[in-house]
Amino acid sequence: MxxxxxxxxxxxxxxxxxxxxxxxxxxxxxxxxxxxxxxxxxxxxxxxxxxxxxxxxxxxxxxxxxxxxxPVPIHEIAERWIGKFERSRLDALSQLKQALERRDE
Amino acid sequence: MxxxxxxxxxxxxxxxxxxxxxxxxxxxxxxxxxxxxxxxxxxxxxxxxxxxxxxxxxxxxxxxxxxxxxPVPIHEIAERWIGKFERSRLDALSQLKQALERRDE
DNA sequence: TTGACAGGCAACTAAAAGGTTGCATATTGT
DNA sequence: ACAATATGCAACCTTTTAGTTGCCTGTCAA
Structure with a gap:
């Protein structure tokens, strides 16, 4: 890969x-x-x-x-690699948002 | 990108x-x-x-x-870049198959 | 059969990438 | 205050990468 x-x-x-x-x-x-x-x-x-x-x-x-x-390798990257990031995508996004808000405490 | x-x-x-x-x-x-x-x-x-x-x-x-x-850039790559290859994926695959079969004509 | 066309191979160069060492700076706990 | 901790910056080295030039080989068509 x-x-x-x-x-x-x-x-x-x-x-x-x-x-x-x-x-x-x-x-x-x-x-x-x-x-x-x-x-x-x-x-x-x-x-x-x-x-x-x-x-x-x-x-x-x-x-x-x-x-x-x-097209197979690109498809595999989408499935196996990008897929796992997509699964935790919204999580990561909200964590990032919260971290940015906490910045000037 | x-x-x-x-x-x-x-x-x-x-x-x-x-x-x-x-x-x-x-x-x-x-x-x-x-x-x-x-x-x-x-x-x-x-x-x-x-x-x-x-x-x-x-x-x-x-x-x-x-x-x-x-997670945004990875998501964008999946959507915008990989997406366009996925759309023509089965097409490309069958063309490749046909080309391989024609090989020893 | 010979010239033109499609591609392959190898040596070389320049620049970028990945990594290291050494030193500087800012923050924190005692 | 000061020693330890967390990170930043800069110069340097080595390997890889992207590209070039020059030449060789195979195939087709007149």
Whole structure:
């Protein structure tokens, strides 16, 4: 799960995921168009990181490589990790409020 | 939002959030106990990063500083960011499946 | 079959991240 | 008042990360 969080920490990589969500199965060169002012190799490295985090799956078709979004890891983070914070969310909020009010006692 | 993702990218910081979720309003020294083999200053730096991402709020009480979880940013990420991927989740999944099946045509 | 196109690999650089040590400052209990 | 406690600040070091350039390999189409 650490790999997923690390992968999501970069704006360019989140943008790549956005692009794939809008239009799944794109090639490296297509994805490069979404990241102007960055070399193909840089984008390629980002894609490798996303693959290693299992956030995308790549399939070679002839001389090109198609990239597909894998929604599973994001879903797991939502369920397992964010979920537990959501469960105690209102609690934490009221504790924070009370602490802020007690501030100038 | 970038600050939040960056803050969440580190295991130690996620652990600190976990600790606060279990026991809100802890001091720096208390939190240090949860990160053995790391100096107080290192933990302090992590807390600053979490504060800057608005994931926690710190309140000075005398010579100590109490740290409270702020559940809002995590909630926003769940709603605004993860939400949009969840909406196209099953779509992406079936597209991925189909692409994998087409692989050895 | 050869040139153009899609992508991979490796070495290198610059900047950011994570951590440490040492010292300074403020608060509290005796 | 003063020693102990709780935290802050700054300089420094090391590793990781993001990006580049240059070159190599495989595939397709004329």
């Amino acid at each position: 650490d790999l997923v969080f690390k992968a999501l920490a970069d704006e360019s990589r989140r943008l790549l995921l956005d692009r794939l969500r809008a239009d799944n199965g794109q090639t490296l060169n297509q994805l490069c168009a979404g990241l102007p002012g960055m070399t193909r190799q840089a984008v390629s490295k980002h894609l490798v990181i996303l693959e290693e985090a299992n956030l995308i799956a790549a399939i070679k078709r002839g001389r090109e490589k198609l990239h597909y979004l894998n | 970038d600050l939040v993702f960056k803050a969440l990218a580190d295991e130690s910081r996620r652990l600190l959030l976990d600790r606060l979720r279990a026991d809100n309003g802890q001091t720096l020294n208390q939190l240090c106990a949860g990160l053995p083999g790391m100096t107080r200053q290192a933990v302090s730096k992590h807390l600053v990063i979490l504060e800057e991402a608005n994931l926690i709020a710190a309140i000075k009480r005398g010579r100590e500083k109490l740290h409270y979880l702020n």
